[in-house]
Amino acid sequence: MKNETKSISEIFADALRADDSPFDGNCADRADDPPALTSHYSNALEALTAVAPLGSTVRVVGFDRADIFLRAGYRVVDGDADVTIARGGEREFDAARKTECKKLILAPTRAYAAADSPSYRTKDKAFAVMRLGKKPFAAVFDAKDADKNxxxxxxxxxxxxxxxxxxxxxxxxxxxxxxxxxxxxxxxxxxxxxxxxxxxxxxxxxxxxxxxxxxxxxxxxxxxxxxxxxxxxxxxxxxxxxxxxxxxxxxxxxxxxxxxxxxxxxxxxxxxxxxxxxxxxxxxxxxxxxxxxxxxxxxxxxxxxxxxxxxxxxxxxxxxxxxxxxxxxxxxxxxxxxxxxxxxxxxxxxxxxxxxxxxxxxxxxxxxxxxxxxxxxxxxxxxxxxxxxxxxxxxxxxx
Known part of the structure; x- marks a missing residue:
């Protein structure tokens, strides 16, 4: 009898939750404990060297070129990595969180308010939704890299x-x-x-x-x-x-x-x-x-x-x-x-x-x-x- 009293919205919500968890748990198994406060840096390489030793694997998202990290002594990979560093806004941040990694670095050129938070906005088809994911270890605030708008x-x-x-x-x-x-x-x-x-x-x-x-x-x-x-x-x-x-x-x-x-x-x-x-x-x-x-x-x-x-x-x-x-x-x-x-x-x-x-x-x-x-x-x-x-x-x- 209890199920008969559910609204259409509740029935569909139950069905969707069975497929789509509202918690983005990527990196949870391998992640180091995130800091109480995200550390701030003025450029991406400075942030990376502060949170990961040389030789670590790095996945980059939103960067035009990755040679700056290669020359510094890091190994750039396309898949799972020790560190994922994302440059841009919420779309790039969302892509970065979907990679298996130990540490996350965000380098916003926009969407600055989201740079330190484990909460982030992504999409479920046409709808925007808030998720809870990995808290960034570091965030980069580089005035020279700010969006032109x-x-x-x-x-x-x-x-x-x-x-x-x-x-x-x-x-x-x-x-x-x-x-x-x-x-x-x-x-x-x-x-x-x-x-x-x-x-x-x-x-x-x-x-x-x-x-x-x-x-x-x-x-x-x-x-x-x-x-x-x-x-x-x-x-x-x-x-x-x-x-x-x-x-x-x-x-x-x-x-x-x-x-x-x-x-x-x-x-x-x-x-x-x-x-x-x-x-x-x-x-x-x-x-x-x-x-x-x-x-x-x-x-x-x-x-x-x-x-x-x-x-x-x-x-x-x-x-x-x-x-x-x-x-x-x-x-x-x-x-x-x-x-x-x-x-x-x-x-x-x-x-x-x-x-x-x-x-x-x-x-x-x-x-x-x-x-x-x-x-x-x-x-x-x-x-x-x-x-x-x-x-x-x-x-x-x-x-």
Whole structure:
């Protein structure tokens, strides 16, 4: 009788878990114990020599050439290795974690916030998912190797602001104490980075140095609070937008750019939702699953798995009470984020050679509504946007 009461989503989730473990355990059998804190270095060779003796086998991911490691006395291999070193962003980091190795080194040219964390984002077909994998022994922060799209790097830093709010919101809803220190550290970092970039926005060398230093600080913040990584309504909406554009074979900018643009919309939507509370009908998950399949070209099996379950009435009433109880604190945080974002936006635009002219067409505004509405069902995160789905506030954007 118990199985008969399971929802379709639960049945599909059980089937998928039988095939796909949410834990990426690569390297676990052979790995040395990872450090409490990932060590930081300014170039890849320095990091490698610090964590592995000469003669060790090394697999490189994302490097144009491997001769720098060969000349230093290491053996470069294509398969299992003593050390895997990956240069790039989350895609390269994901590939590196799938190699059997003892130690992992990440050399980000973007996605700096993920450089120290065992948590990382990968894909299950069209859907983005968070995994728990091997913690890096070392991370490389080389200003000379930063991605040329400096605006996207800045967007990744600013994106942590809304993630900190959503982390706080989730704590309020669960009845836990909110971590104000993390939010304060992020706010301070964004304010200082914005001010420093404002005086160097056309000096690309100095701007890159500023952004890599900020990225290194982001990595430390996320290392201590890994649940912060991609935990925002903007990150969820960005994933929905990525899926939509992929389904329609349209190009999309880098993640930092996308989340920077969407953060403004999501922050304003949060403020409006807290100042004009309305009672709506509960969400219709069947309709939402159909919409995810229609707009994003996904298969129904995975759409059922990733659709967030509807809260039971008692839990929903408690969450609505807590939302109202902590409304003042939430609005204060959001208005402060809006102010910092407004200042950062001016600098963000000037980091482009065209001073942001191309941003007018980077995202089609007509796509934002459907992506905002379906975001909680394409990327799981404990955010205010996921809560707003439960209130029914997102249903009117599904057309």
């Amino acid at each position: 400096l605006a996207s790097l800045f967007g990744e830093v600013v994106a942590l602001d809304l993630a900190a709010f959503d982390l706080t919101f989730g704590a309020y809803m669960r009845g836990e104490r909110a971590d104000g220190t993390t939010a304060s550290n992020i706010a301070k970092l964004i304010t200082e980075t914005t001010a420093e970039l404002k005086s160097n926005e056309k000096n690309r060398t100095k701007a890159a140095e500023t952004l890599v230093r900020a990225g290194e600080k982001c990595a430390r913040i996320v290392e201590r609070t890994p649940e912060l990584l991609h935990n925002s309504g903007a990150a969820q909406t960005a994933e929905a937008l990525r899926m939509l554009y992929a389904a329609e074979d349209r190009p999309l900018g880098m993640r930092g750019e996308t989340e920077m643009l969407l953060s403004a919309y999501v922050t304003e939507f949060y403020i409006k939702s807290l100042t004009t509370v309305k009672t709506e009908f509960p969400p219709d998950n069947s309709r939402r699953i159909d919409s995810v399949c229609e707009y994003f070209g996904t298969d129904v099996r995975r759409a059922c798995v990733y659709a967030t379950a509807i809260y039971p009435p008692m839990k929903m009433r408690l969450y609505e009470y807590r939302r109202d109880e902590f409304r003042t604190e939430q609005l204060r945080m959001l208005y402060e984020i809006k102010r910092r974002h407004s200042a950062a936006w001016q600098v963000f635009k000037r980091l482009y050679p065209d001073d942001g002219y191309g941003l007018k067409t980077l995202i089609d505004k007509t796509d934002i509504g459907i992506c905002l509405a379906l975001a909680p069902d394409v990327f799981a995160a404990d955010t205010m946007l996921s809560f707003l789905k439960q209130t029914g506030r997102l249903e009117k954007y599904i057309v």
